Amino acid sequence: MSAAADAAPPPAAPAAPAGPNHGLRIFLLWLPLAVIADLVIWIVWGPHLPPGTMSSSAANQQFDIKVMAVLAAPVMIFVLTYFGYALIVWRQRDGDTEDGPALHGNSRVQASWITITSVIVLFLAVFGTVELKIANGAGAGEGPSPIWKPGGAPLQVQVIGQQWKFTYRYPQFGGFETTQLVLPEGQWVAFHVTSLDVIHSFWAYQLGVKADANPGVDNVAYTKPEHTGGFVVRCSELCGLWHGAMFDYGRVVSMSAFRTWAASTRVQLAAVTRILPPYATTYDPTVVPQINKAMAKAGIGGANGYYYPPQDPVQP
Amino acid sequence: MAIDIQPEKVKGPGGREPGASRPARPWWLRPAIHTAVAGAVIGYVVGHWLGNFLGSNYQQLPLSDSSDLPIVLGYLLAVVGWIAGLGVFNDPLRQMTGRPVPVEEEDASAAAGLARYFRYSLDHKVVGIQYLVGMIIYFCTAGLFAMAIRAELLSPAYHIFSSSTYVELVGEHGTMMMMLMSSLVVGPFGNYLVPIMIGSKRVAFPRIEALSFWLTPAAFLILFSSLMLGGFPFGWTGYAPLSIQATQGADSYAVAFGLMGISIILAGFNIIVTVICYRAPGMRWSRLPMFVWSMLATSVLMVLAAPVLVGGMYMIITDRTVQTAFFADQLGGSSYLYQNLFWFFGHPEVYILALPGFGIVSEIIPVFCRKPLFGYKTAAAGMIGVTVLSFFVWQHHLFDSGLNPDMRPLFMLTTELISIPTGLIYLVAMGTFWKAKIRFTVPMLFALGMYFNFLIGGISGVFLSDVPADTTEHGSFFVMAHFHYTIMGGLIFAFMAGVYYWLPKMMGIKLNQTIGKIHFWTMFIFFNSTFLPLFAVGLAGQPRRVFEYASNLQTINDWVSISAFCLGGSILIFVINFVWSTVIAREREEGNPWQSRGLEWQVASPPPPGNFARIPVVLSGPYEYGTPGAPPVADLNPPAGVVAAAFTGAPTAAAEA
Incomplete structure (x- = not known):
């Protein structure tokens, strides 16, 4: 990838009739800077680029950002080198009131510039599409019927956004609903993201997953956690007053620890699961007050009989 | 015709x-x-x-x-x-x-004094000044909201404002900037300069032009009054279930934004017809100044994109008032409908904000490079290319929304394609700088700053166009830094270049160049010091529009906040310079201080009523610097009959000369 960008000749190098060869000078200034920048980006900076390598989609995004940085750096350095050179060499000296040469254009320069930018752009489009496909959607929300999905039977996790909290249902474990997000290591996960009220966005930063939570829509995103550890979940779509406080933490654990956690949580929340609406891809938000009432009757739940303690003031 | x-x-x-004065009324x-x-x-x-x-x-x-x-x-x-x-x-x-x-x-043009600026004036030069002062006021107001946002972000937990005040500030800042700044250049410079640059005595529709200005204070005040009704909690995008659910402050948002949409449709309509029908004889398309090209492209975007916005705002209003259900999922509507409508307007809107900047800098650099614009046709093609492509990219705002997932490669391609015409603007600049005689005046400094900032903004946009990379960057401070680099770093820097370059023309008054240089350097340094770290903040996982963030990001957020306050101070230097130079010092500048070949610089400063004594005949392009034997740009006093002969009997407005 870096070779393609490095090999690109400087597009604006019209043949100088006399005097110093400015095009060659700019090229010689640019080449070492571009090579050094690309090596630094690829070797030194690349492994630390966000969002890290905690999951398959995160690693894929890190690779994409790295490739694009390697392509972008020579372009940026070329433009900046050119302008820097021009401002120093071609500034008007004191006492000089002459105009510059009447150069209206150079079709060779214009044609090569358009060719080079088109090649870069088309390469990026193909590269992005391939990356999107081989990474099974790259952790982005793919709508209710994803066209790129992993094989096998991924773990289903439903993410339900509401003002201003995410909750998670595990349909393969009896459909219990919890405020904790726990995932097993080395297993494909399918997040089914939906919302009960307004648009939220489920962003598991270290996992490289981002999917909008739309009311009435089942938005699916895939990832495969590769390492155990904690990750941050934030809402990344403005959803009202307490959007800024809508975050929590999830964790990736080993497969056996996950099985243990799921089994015990399933038992622990059995009474709640019974009165929840049955698992579905989307929910009609008008049932939520009824759930709260039912839970209050059953003596479950937090303050004021609400399952989700209203620590946040209700939006007027 | x-x-x-x-x-x-x-x-x-x-x-x-005709000519008799009207009976005086009190x-x-x-x-x-x-x-x-x-x-x-x-x-x-x-x-x-x-x-x-x-x-x-x-x-x-x-x-x-x-x-x-x-x-x-x-x-x-x-x-x-x-x-x-x-x-x-x-x-x-x-x-x-x-x-x-x-x-x-x-x-109107005969009436002297300040009073004409407070009237529904049909003189395009009065409307231009009205717009200029209005836009500076709107920009500073919205900028103060940004200061307040940065004050809140000094601490990772919320500490100054309540969460409701914070979202109000975010919404007011974003909406005021995005809706009112869409006329930042078309209003003052487009209305004032386009007729003069194309050799016309007037604009095509002076009443429509004046109305487009007078709707902006109404939109501004209505948006501002939202604070009295509790503000609106949904930023400038107004995504639907939230904007239907919100309190009455949202009505101000929808009415004000819709009204501003109507204003920019009217403003664009007038400019398009003026440029097409009111060019002087000899002002061929190949001699049109680059600034006029950019105004034409921007106006086309305004006229074609803003109706979608007005429709979207109308639907929000009826959903909120008379219980229609365009956006209510339970009743057969769709929240995706609003996202589509909004971004179908919203993406051309960001080019409404970018193209005038390209136009101003492309107009200014030949003057201070003392060289013809390199690749005139390429520059015009770049602007037209951006205009056309900008209607085919809107779903890149919805890459993670689950809408049309199989269309993402297409929108990735169109989004990346738009960097080709944008790149042409850079090719033109670099070609113009080749072996130039660069003069470092204040307008030139701002134009250079624009090229520097927009380079960073544009390259970061390529990162956002790639779907996998966008999954991390979408909705984070990375996006926010990206569009501040393109809009503030691009449009506002170009606007400042335009103010320093054209204010001597518009008011006959020179802005203080020393304060201007201080203004440039403080603004350039603190702008980059504010927004460059925000790319890192976004990549480190801080979403936009939040008042709570990870505590390990406090140092960098504090750096950004303090830089932002200094950036505000630099805008204050500009305001002081503007007021000092135009109200107190009033240093006259009558001639052609930049030795520009532009047609607007061939008439007196400020131009007389009617701009030209006679319709000029344009003889050559505006950028023929250094061309031996190039004819003057126009014959300002053509012999009688020349103009009429140019039209061979076709009666047009120009024929009146």
């Missing part, structure tokens, strides 16, 4: 001879800003009453004594009262009732 204004001249008001009866305010107050009261009368059975909002209907109707009738008070309807009503219409343009 015959635009015949001759009959207007023979009709004197009340059968007077000042308080003449339409001006005070009658407009009176009309707005009356309109609001009537509308509020009407809304309560019609909608008394509609849902009453909690914590209020009324539904949304009285507020929306109040705002709408207040706007009608405002423009009626300005006298917008007077001439059309006279025309409809067959009474003579006064030749308002001549009256």
Whole structure:
């Protein structure tokens, strides 16, 4: 990838009739800077680029950002080198009131510039599409019927956004609903993201997953956690007053620890699961007050009989 | 295509001879800003009453004594009262009732003094100054909201404002900047300079042009009044279930944004027709100044994109007031519909904000490089390419939304394609700098700053166009840094270049160049110091529009906040320079201080009423610097008959010369 960008000749190098060869000078200034920048980006900076390598989609995004940085750096350095050179060499000296040469254009320069930018752009489009496909959607929300999905039977996790909290249902474990997000290591996960009220966005930063939570829509995103550890979940779509406080933490654990956690949580929340609406891809938000009432009757739940303690003031 | 204004001249008001002064009315009866305010107050009261009368059975909002209907109707009738008070309807009503219409343009340009700036003036030069001062006021107001946001972000937990105040500030800052700044260049420079640059005595539709300005203070005040109603919690995007759920502050948002949409449609319409129909003889398309090309491209975007916005705002208003269900999922609507409508407008909108900047810098660099613009046709093609492509990229804002997932490669491609015409703007600049004789004046410094900033903004945009990379960057401070680099770093820097370059033309007054240089360097340094770290903040996982963030990001956020306050200080330097130079010092600048070949610099500063004594005949392009034997840009005093002969009998406005 870096070779393609490095090999690109400087597009604006019209043949100088006399005097110093400015095009060659700019090229010689640019080449070492571009090579050094690309090596630094690829070797030194690349492994630390966000969002890290905690999951398959995160690693894929890190690779994409790295490739694009390697392509972008020579372009940026070329433009900046050119302008820097021009401002120093071609500034008007004191006492000089002459105009510059009447150069209206150079079709060779214009044609090569358009060719080079088109090649870069088309390469990026193909590269992005391939990356999107081989990474099974790259952790982005793919709508209710994803066209790129992993094989096998991924773990289903439903993410339900509401003002201003995410909750998670595990349909393969009896459909219990919890405020904790726990995932097993080395297993494909399918997040089914939906919302009960307004648009939220489920962003598991270290996992490289981002999917909008739309009311009435089942938005699916895939990832495969590769390492155990904690990750941050934030809402990344403005959803009202307490959007800024809508975050929590999830964790990736080993497969056996996950099985243990799921089994015990399933038992622990059995009474709640019974009165929840049955698992579905989307929910009609008008049932939520009824759930709260039912839970209050059953003596479950937090303050004021609400399952989700209203620590946040209700939006007027 | 015959635009015949001759009959207007023979009709004197009340059968007077043309040129005779109108019978004087006492000042308080003449339409001006005070009658407009009176009309707005009356309109609001009537509308509020009407809304309560019609909608008394509609849902009453909690914590209020009324539904949304009285507020929306109040705002709408207040706007009608405002423009009626300005006298917008007077001439059309006279025309409809067959009474003579006064030749308002001549009256207005003859009327001296400050009073004409507070009237519905049909002189495009007055409208340009009105826009200039208005836009600076709107920009500074919205900038103060940004200062408040950064003050809150000094701490990772919320500490200064409540969460409700914070989202109000975010919404006001974003909406005010995005909706009002869409006229930042088209308003002042487009209206003032385009007719002069194309050799016309007037614009095509002076009444529409003046109306487009007078809608902006109405939109500004309505948006501002949202704070009294509790603000709106959904930023400038107004995504649907949230904007339907929000309290009455959202009505202000929808009415103000829709109104501004109408204003930019009108402004763009006038510029398009002016450029097409009012060019002087010899002003071929291949001689059109680059700034006029950019104004034409921007106006096309305004006219084609803004109607979608007006439609979207209308749907929000009816969803909120009369219980339609365009965006309610349970009732057959779709929240995706709003996202599509909004971004179908919203993406061309960001090019409405970017293209004028390209135009200004492309206009300025040949003057201070003392060279012809490199690749004139390439530059025009770049602007046209951006204009066309900008309608085919909107779904890249919805990459993670689950909408049309299989279309993402297509939108990835179109988004990346738009970097080709944008790159042409850089090719043109770099070619123009080749072996130039660069003069480091204040406008040139701002133009260089624009190229530097937009480079970072544009390259970061390529990162956002890649779907996998965008999954991390979408909705984070990375996006926020990206569009501040393109809009503030691009448009605002170019606007400042335009102010320093053209204010001597528009007001005949020179801005202080020393303060101008201090302004540039402080603004350039603190702009980059504010927004460059925000790319890192976004990549480190901080979403936009939050008041709580990870505590390990506090140092960098504090750095950004302090830089932002310094950036505000640099804008204050500009305001001080502007006020000092135009009000107190008033250093005259009459000639052609930049030795520019532009047609606008060949007439007096400020240009006389009617711009040109006679319609000029354009002889060559505006960028023929250093060309031996290049003819002057125009013959300002062509022999009689030349102009008429150029049209070979086709009666046009230009033929009146």
